[in-house]
Amino acid sequence: MTVPPLDESVAGRLKRDANGLFAAVAQERGTGRVLMVAWMNDDALAHTLATRKATYFSRSRGERWVKGETSGHTQYVHSVRLDCDGDTVLLEVDQVGAACHTGDHTCFDADEILAPEGLTS
Template identity: 65%
Template sequence: MSSTPAPSSLDPAIAARLKRGADGLFPAVAQQYDTGEVLMLGWMDDEALHRTLTTGRCTYWSRSRQEYWVKGDTSGHVQHVKSVALDCDADTVLVKVDQVGAACHTGTRTCFDTDVLPLGQ
């Protein structure tokens, strides 16, 4: 991202509460609304959050491509937003979604099911 954030229509009261990294981003955890399954982690800025809140579809900032992307626009694996909440420090958002198809770019349901690390070692 550029050093100056893009103008955003995010509610100023919400924007004032958010704590962002030096790059203007904050993590967004996507969770299946009815099962609690953690699906993926993406990155948002104020504008991505505004788009997510107003369209009902998750919009993220791609750090590699340096552009906004709406989950499912190319894959069809859409995230329909059910709720969005700030964590207690206002530096992460939890987006509860109804996930259509795979959430992970590898084609799996969740980004957290293929490499479970052993405990007690």
């Protein structure tokens, strides 16, 4: 599928790091749970907007990847929001399977460093 480039009205608002990347937070629709944090570039965001399939940039592989393309653990994107600084996007997604490469539902299931007050772990 050929994806059009990122619209200039969006691209002009993004603040990227030296490698052309910005943070992307995937939040589960319905629960509001943060599933994962990844990186995007303009191409990954354009692909996400065109297909509604969460698409990120893998720093280790140096390439774009569609979440779940090999694992089957997909993210269908309902909405994308840009934060006030332009350096992070928030994706509201339906998660199928685990979001984390460890097999956990979210990347934040493993280590709670500080529990909410009044609760014990």
